[in-house]
Amino acid sequence: MQVEVNPNEDTEWNDILRQHGIIPEKPKDPEPLIQEALIEAAQRAHDNRLEDKDVDELDALEDEEDEEFLQQYRQKRLAELNTLQHTSLFNQVYPLQKVDYAREVTDASNSAFVFVNLTAQGANVESRVLTELWRQMAAKFGDIKFCEIRADMCIEGYPEKNTPTILVYKDTEIKRQLITLRELNGPRTKIEDLEKLLIDLGAVKESDVRLKKRSDSMEAGDDELNVEDYDDDWD
Incomplete structure (x- = not known):
């Protein structure tokens, strides 16, 4: 006659069986750990x-x-x-010329993160959005160098449909590249989206005090961008 044993029961017999490895140890109650x-x-x-x-x-x-x-x-x-x-050495957007790119971007990335906006002139809405956000980010994160250059002045024949393109340099290497703002929030990209990018790349710490507080004027600027106020620095 075969006797069925419930291995989860607390009995003296089950204790003996467990000691001899005949039945497995009773699962521990997870509640104390929780x-x-x-x-x-x-x-x-x-x-x-x-x-x-x-x-x-x-x-x-x-x-x-x-x-x-x-x-x-x-x-x-x-x-x-x-x-x-x-450490706030920059605090502005640096317009680039191709001849100065190596010095202002690649070499400069040895001492700081360098973010480059390959932008477009004309009616490219995302380029206009990012140019305005670039100015706000540069003023807020002065220990990061924000640069901007018209894409076709940097790379001959660079298609406008690929602008804006963000290139992130550190220690002379490209750490990240984003073609258009699709990976962020498209034409609705805000400061918060770019700040998350900084955190993901290690350019700022998640505990950075600058991420905690935002001025009312900056928040208003994030909510609505008047593209007619765009100044084309590349004419």
């Missing part, structure tokens, strides 16, 4: 609750947080701002 993970996540969230606060916001929390704890974050924010101030 509970532990949730507790750890809650603790990390509490410990990092000030990570996205700037100096003014930290000052506003004086009545709610321990002063010594706040002071640590104030010093951290001030150090970050000081570093940004000293």
Whole structure:
């Protein structure tokens, strides 16, 4: 007569069978591990609750947080701002000429990320959009060099349908190339799309304080672009 054994039962007989490897060990209850993970996540969230606060916001929390704890974050924010101030060397879009490309782009990428916009003149909407965003990005991320050159002045016969083209250089190598804004958000591309690109490439850290705050004027500029205000630097 064959006796059926339920291996999941907590019985003395099953314990003996498990000791001899006749039935597998009872699966561990996942709940304690899940509970532990949730507790750890809650603790990390509490410990990092000030990570996205700037100096003014930290000052506003004086009545709610321990002063010594706040002071640590104030010093951290001030150090970050000081570093940004000293590394913000560019803060403008650099118009390129082909003869200067190697020096201004390839060589310059040894010390900073260099983003190049191969643009088009005329009625190419995406080129107009990116040119305006390029100016905003250059002003916001001064430690990254943003350059622009008309595509057909850089590469003879470069088709306008492939513009704008973004080339990203670091350490003399092209790290990324995007042909048109299709991989971002097309003609509706905004600052946030380009900031995500910076993060993905490691050009800025996800914790970068500049990603946390955006001025009202810049947000308004992202929502609507007047292409008639476009200035063609390549005439």
